[in-house]
Amino acid sequence: MAFLLSLACPFASQAGTIMETSGKAFAPPAFFSFCSRQPSLCSTAGGRKVVALQPGLSSELKQVNRSVNSRITELSDQATVGKEDDWRVPTVSGDCEDIAILKKLELMKRGWPASALLLTVASYHGEGHTVLTVRTSEGDLVLDNLTNSVRDWSSTPYSYFARQAQGNGKRWERIGAAKPVKATATGG
Template sequence: MRPRIALLALLLASAGCSSTSTGSISPLPERTEASIGGGTRMQMLGHAFAPPAFHDFCNRYKALCATDGSLRPVELTTRHHAELASVNKAVNRRVIERSDLATTGREDDWRLPGKYGDCEDFALLKKAELMKLGWPASALLLTVARSGGEGHTVLTVRTTKGDLVLDNMTDAVKDWSRTPYRYFARQSPGNGRNWERIGTAKPVI
């Protein structure tokens, strides 16, 4: 196994969630809707290993695991942006951040949250809520990153204005390249059980 791929596998195997000391939303810098203009896309670099807990999640939540639908990004209309902002904020307010170990007794357990959840649970609920609004699963991709030395999971939304991130650490909907994370891998559009490595930012043409 090549060193870079081996390192990526190790990082994904230990993927957890960055968190705040208070369990509230971290005060990351906010950006307005106007800042999304001139967005970027993630450059994909081929196969990546999925986080181990993801496989059990896929067996239990087949519809949320899926990334079926058109491979074209969703047109980011004013209405679509409002939906993203509304869902992101509503889920961040509805779910109280708490580790899987404290909630389920397992180190890493991907599931739709009730009252409590950690980062990937927030992302899963946001995907479920957006799918109810008619968003295609192929545009809603679970994505793992590194934040301050800890694993972190967000929902990446593929749009005509670039790849946007819905994050439990902030209510702002941001272009992925304008967030404070180092991204490693995300689900593959068209086959949600496959994951791909993330490279550099590519400007939207």
């Protein structure tokens, strides 16, 4: 409930959580071939590392998440391209990482900084799962193809492994504990 309050009123007293990172991690294998084809979508350089989440920006996150989820049919890479793992920008169908990539692209087109949009891998029911983590003043929020809700990462059912490093999107970092957002977060 506190998270819902913070989205409705971005400056509510109870803030979300941020992902603490704890050292280097291995990137998913298909990530590197994707980056050679789409380097701008792998970038996490430049811009603000944390976006000050104003009500209009909160609405924009929800709109992008819902829009992409409704437009793209979830299908495995095997079904769509005949390979086990192939990261790409989907047009009609794709799997979780493809959908997360499209959400990053859509937000970047709207002016969101790549430095605050991090591809993130987790486990769900024993399977790998990829989401887009958005670093905000209200905490690290997850845009996910399995729900239209935009949630604080620590309020999801996933076990998180790693995410792109801010400032160097080709490097990945292990995810540790949830750390409360300081009430004085300014988005810088």
